[in-house]
Amino acid sequence: MKVLIIEDEVELLRGIQDFLEREHFLVESADNYEQGMDKILNYPYDIVLLDIMLPGGNGLDLLRLLKEKNVNQSVLILSAKDSVDDKVLGLEIGADDYLAKPFHFAELLARIKSIVRRNAQHGDTVIQYQNVSLDMDNRIVKVDGEELQLNRKEFDVLYYFLLRPNKLLEKTTLAETVWGDHADQADNLDFIYSQIKNLRKKLKDAKATLDIQAVYGVGYKLV
Incomplete structure (x- = not known):
């Protein structure tokens, strides 16, 4: 958060x-x-x-x-x-x-x-979307009940998307929220692409039924 x-x-x-x-x-x-x-x-x-x-x-x-x-x-x-x-x-x-x-x-x-x-989160401690669950308090993500190992930023990115499913999120907003104010002023936002690429691969390998799709030139959306 x-x-x-x-x-x-x-x-x-x-x-x-x-x-x-x-x-x-x-x-x-x-x-x-x-x-x-x-x-x-x-x-x-x-x-x-x-x-x-x-x-x-x-x-x-x-x-x-x-x-x-x-x-x-x-x-x-x-x-x-x-x-x-x-x-x-x-x-x-x-x-x-x-x-x-x-x-x-x-x-x-x-x-x-x-x-x-x-x-x-409407009072819930765990967010459930498709076959993925995220426990904010204990920082645990599970896919079909099996724990998925994520690094700190991958967890933060997924948490941000799970609170806003099907919503288009701009790269600059994502950068500011997960990496801090003024992150949008970096020379480029390739660090976001890298984190999301790694997160997508882990979700896919774990057979998650959700995905993070890129919207060219704008940002990303959890679907």
Whole structure:
């Protein structure tokens, strides 16, 4: 999953980022209002961890901006402000949940997974499509019940496609989501072709009844 942390406390930001990266998340960050606004309006994320008090603005204003721009974005508010009014206002504006500082990273991880399952996977921990199943929490893929060995990026690519079956996905969007912001600015996107080629071969060899098809000049589609 790709996470954006908008937080101005440097030590906390680094602590969350290190923890989530150990849990196999792709993490981007911003430490002020302007950076946060630029990222949430220009790049896709599975979830945004949003502090309320930011240099240059208020996190709740970023929530309002998302609503005004009709950006469908999962948001978990992180804030030292623990008043009922702040919680209620954040949830009314469009946040999915609220976690008061200080918090344990284990609780943060549980909240993130719960929000993503609820919004992207309809509450399920395992995605099933044709004869392929993907367990997000344990990072296990099976074909007809037999485990399929994938590397980290192959797993992330397949997970991204399984959440969007039959949808045409542009190369640049795939690059930003799986490899990080600004990946689309690389000299070329051959690294995507290479990963998908390897993933397709593994799925075919395992007799998966799904395939990832290239749409010339645009991107790929899971069929």
